[in-house]
Amino acid sequence: MNQPLPTLIESLRQALIATVQPELTSDHARSQLAGVVDVLAKVERMLVWSPDVLIEQLEIARDGLEAFAARTGRAAPPAIPMRPLRHAELEQALREAGAITASHADWLLDPATKLAPATRKELDALLRETIRGQLLAERRLIPRADFGAMTAGAQRATN
Amino acid sequence: MTDLSTPPAVDLSPQVLAPRLSAYLASTWGRPVVLDAWRRYPAGMSWITIGFIARLPAQGGDPEETRDLILRIGDPTGLLAPYRAEPEALVLTALGGIAGLPVPPVYASSDDYGVIGAPFLVTGRIEGDTPMPWKGAAAARGEAQNISLGNDFVDALAAIHTFDWHATPLVALWRDATPQDVARAQVRTWSRHAGLGTPAHGAAWPLMHYAMRWLEHRAPVAEQVTIVHGDYRVGNFLQKDGRITAILDWELMHAGDPHEDIAWAGLRTFSAGTTRIGGLIEREDFYKRYAQRTGFTVRPEVVRYYEVLVQFKMAALLVGAMHRVAGGAAQDVRMAAMGFQLAPALLELDRLIGEAA
Numbered sequence: 434m435n436q437p438l439p440t441l442i443e444s445l446r447q448a449l450i451a452t453v454q455p456e457l458t459s460d461h462a463r464s465q466l467a468g469v470v471d472v473l474a475k476v477e478r479m480l481v482w483s484p485d486v487l488i489e490q491l492e493i494a495r496d497g498l499e500a501f502a503a504r505t506g507r508a509a510p511p512a513i514p515m516r517p518l519r520h521a522e523l524e525q526a527l528r529e530a531g532a533i534t535a536s537h538a539d540w541l542l543d544p545a546t547k548l549a550p551a552t553r554k555e556l557d558a559l560l561r562e563t564i565r566g567q568l569l570a571e572r573r574l575i576p577r578a579d580f581g582a583m584t585a586g587a588q589r590a591t592n
Numbered sequence: 593m594t595d596l597s598t599p600p601a602v603d604l605s606p607q608v609l610a611p612r613l614s615a616y617l618a619s620t621w622g623r624p625v626v627l628d629a630w631r632r633y634p635a636g637m638s639w640i641t642i643g644f645i646a647r648l649p650a651q652g653g654d655p656e657e658t659r660d661l662i663l664r665i666g667d668p669t670g671l672l673a674p675y676r677a678e679p680e681a682l683v684l685t686a687l688g689g690i691a692g693l694p695v696p697p698v699y700a701s702s703d704d705y706g707v708i709g710a711p712f713l714v715t716g717r718i719e720g721d722t723p724m725p726w727k728g729a730a731a732a733r734g735e736a737q738n739i740s741l742g743n744d745f746v747d748a749l750a751a752i753h754t755f756d757w758h759a760t761p762l763v764a765l766w767r768d769a770t771p772q773d774v775a776r777a778q779v780r781t782w783s784r785h786a787g788l789g790t791p792a793h794g795a796a797w798p799l800m801h802y803a804m805r806w807l808e809h810r811a812p813v814a815e816q817v818t819i820v821h822g823d824y825r826v827g828n829f830l831q832k833d834g835r836i837t838a839i840l841d842w843e844l845m846h847a848g849d850p851h852e853d854i855a856w857a858g859l860r861t862f863s864a865g866t867t868r869i870g871g872l873i874e875r876e877d878f879y880k881r882y883a884q885r886t887g888f889t890v891r892p893e894v895v896r897y898y899e900v901l902v903q904f905k906m907a908a909l910l911v912g913a914m915h916r917v918a919g920g921a922a923q924d925v926r927m928a929a930m931g932f933q934l935a936p937a938l939l940e941l942d943r944l945i946g947e948a949a
Binding site: 436437440441443444445447448449452453455528529531532533534535536538539542543544557560561564565568569571572575 | 790792793795797799801802805809914917918919920924928931933935936938939942
């Protein structure tokens with residue numbers, strides 16, 4: 434996940450305090466909101482994203498980029514240390530792999546790069562499959578957003 | 593990347609907003625005015641939308657008047673901040689009165705932060721409700737309304753795209769737009785919004801970086817450079833009894849290739865779970881009617897390019913929302929929800945690149 438949990442939760446608290454609290458009209462609603470804001474402040478320091486998806490994404494990136502490097506001689510992915518990694522280290526390793534992937538895209542999509550059409554197509558498929566695999570790993574964890582509920586009330590005249 | 597330093601919030605309480613706005617409107621209209629009946633709408637995720645009533649007492653030869661109005665505020669913490677109201681005011685004024693293209697009348701606008709704390713636009717309130725693009729909405733509306741709304745939807749877009757903006761003040765905004773560069777200009781705009789550039793910038797979202805390069809290298813030359821609404825879709829118009837009463841939300845309008853609006857309107861996200869454009873009208877019927885109204889040929893290969901570009905734009909909007917949350921600049925909790933949609937949006941971008949390649 435690219436959204437740091439502490440800033441995400443802090444933004445939820447600030448939105449509730451700044452834009453919801455002033456519009457509440459009952460003491461009960463205000464007390465409930467105060468409870469929600471308080472709980473959010475507590476869990477903000479206790480929660481971390483599950484490292485499982487980062488590890489899975491890193492493994493997909495490593496496999497794909499190693500195959501790309503073997504075909505082209507271009508940069509290989511950074512080695513993954515054989516010890517349990519802290520969350521920040523996982524994120525950093527994933528960003529390094531992402532930068533290499535982006536660099537490969539620059540090279541592959543540059544018309545000045547001389548490649549046989551079949552080779553270009555094969556490398557393109559490999560690169561996109563590597564990216565797609567990481568996205569699929571992330572999407573598995575994300576329930577569908579209900580933007581309908583978030584814009585409810587829009588059914589009356591506005592412009 | 594867009595400046596994300598935390599700006600001061602706008603005070604939206606009527607006791608603060610009303611005197612500021614009424615003083616400005618009284619000066620602009622040359623008449624005293626009293627404002628009341630404030631109501632904030634949840635529609636949209638960018639500008640703040642507030643309804644209110646302006647009462648103008650009789651003065652001189654002018655009779656007493658009541659105006660039912662909408663105030664749109666370019667929230668300094670909003671999704672696309674910093675905002676400007678003037679371009680939207682210019683385009684709505686220029687397009688006012690065109691047959692088949694209903695737009696709200698503009699009563700006032702200002703980009704001076706000293707007036708209410710943010711750029712704003714005051715327009716007339718138009719009767720109607722907002723059909724939404726979410727799944728199941730098309731079936732709930734019924735076939736007769738889908739057909740009439742679909743036809744109006746095409747006709748209004750055709751009216752936008754055939755309007756000669758060169759003969760209006762809009763030319764001052766868009767004099768640099770050329771057929772050779774309009775596609776790349778959009779790629780630059782949304783790459784900047786997402787903070788893309790070098791491979792290091794694209795490290796967090798390699799597919800965005802890939803798509804940026806893909807779009808740069810394949811940008812088509814536009815056959816026409818027209819007004820492009822920029823957010824033309826179900827959800828951004830009002831309807832009454834199955835007829836469109838106003839086209840709304842012009843904040844992303846620019847000079848560009850009309851295929852861009854066609855691609856955006858046709859995104860899966862806005863199809864209400866159907867194969868139709870906006871859940872309203874089959875793609876072939878849309879293209880056919882649009883070609884009849886405009887005299888333009890819809891080129892499927894160009895539509896496919898722009899489908900990639902507008903999905904890239906969609907993903908850039910989500911990245912922008914994440915940046916605002918991470919930077920502490922977001923006051924709309926829905927921006928946090930938007931960030932979670934990035935992976936699905938990028939997978940759709942990947943699919944569209946595959947179709948267009």
